[in-house]
Amino acid sequence: MNTKSSSNSLPVPFRWLWAGASVSNLGDGMLLAAGPLLVTTISRDPLAVALAPFAQQIPWVLFGLLAGAVVDRVDRRKLMILVNLLRMLALIGLALVIFSGALSLPVLYGCLFVLGTAEAFADNASTSLIPSLVPSRQLGLANSRLFGTITVTNQLAGPPLGAVLFALGYALPYAGFAALLAIAVVLYSRVAVPLPQAGSVPAAKASMLREIREGLGWMRRHFAVRTLAILITTFNVTFGATLAMLVLYATGQLGLGDVGYGLLLSASAVGGIIGSLLFPWLERRFSYATLLRTGLVLETFTHLALVLTHQAWVAMGVLFLFGAHTLVWGSVSSTVRQRLVPDRLRGRVNSVYMLGGVGGIALGSLLGGVLGQAFSYRAPFYAGFVGSLIILLLVWKSMTHIAAASRGQETS
16 A cells, blocks of 8 residues: 655545544534433433533543553554444444433433543544654644544534434434444554554553553653643633533623524634644744744633623634634644654553543533632633633743754654
8 A cells, every 4th residue: 555645645544544533523523412412301400411421521531541551552543443343332222222212311321431431542542543654744734634624523514413313313313323433443444554553562561550650751751742731731721611601601692592602613613624724834834833822822812802792703703713723723732742752652641631631621611610600601701811821921932842842853
């Protein structure tokens, strides 16, 4: 198989990975709409509804570090195939239970927990595999294209498709997701890994705890990767606080209905798509330090701009820019980590990064709820702005060192 590529053509093995991730994320997007709708067929209790996403996210906290150690031990491609087969079987079982009319909340939560656990392993393995498939100089392009496609499937196409299928039959979105995962498994099986990967080479095994400590120790000693992990965690806390109050902000301050709220969220997704298309041009013309700083400034003032406006079109414009920023930021930070982290440690370091991202949003959502309850739904926006501004000022100079570290490791 020819894996060579020009500057604008990504290697064939990555394209198979890209296709598989796109298909599986379409299913994830379907569940964004179908999941809450399914819960409401059993109970409309707010706590019951909130426990559904919690059941799917908590495995990232419980097993995230373990997943990283496993990813660094085994063949990453085979692990992706195995855990996606597990997700497929869980969804088939759930669809059958729904069809039979025997669904209960404990069964649903248990299935979501299994899906979240498998996803924690699959996403880490996929991210860790990319540098083995793509030359260093093309990592930015590969990440931007992958994230852009995921934005389309997960945030734009998936939710309405899931809602339509759910309206036709409660079990259909879950059966459909299982079918998509079957396709994804076939696509992942076509991925040929041209470069040796740590997990595929037999080695003397230390204890899992020791291997996790090794990954944490490496990250503590590496300024650039450590700073990126701190940034994603802290900025996700401020973002999570604002996001938790977004529906109240949209319906209260902006006076939007259900459709308007959906369009507000779509503005961010559209921005992400545009960011994906522009990223190669931005990468050629601006340094990573400039892109990182600009992104942090945009995110900081997003909180303030939103809370100060009462015009829906202004809020949509702000979220459009925010969506473009998140795509560019994610592409840059992923590329930096993929260039700097040794292959044998990549899964463990990625697990810390992913844990910080998911944990930051969860903590921020809780913080936003507390602030909103104690003051008003506007309080998390102001708190998010102040917190982000403080972080921005503290790390401003660090962006130069992060970009320089990435350039020092880049290969042609």
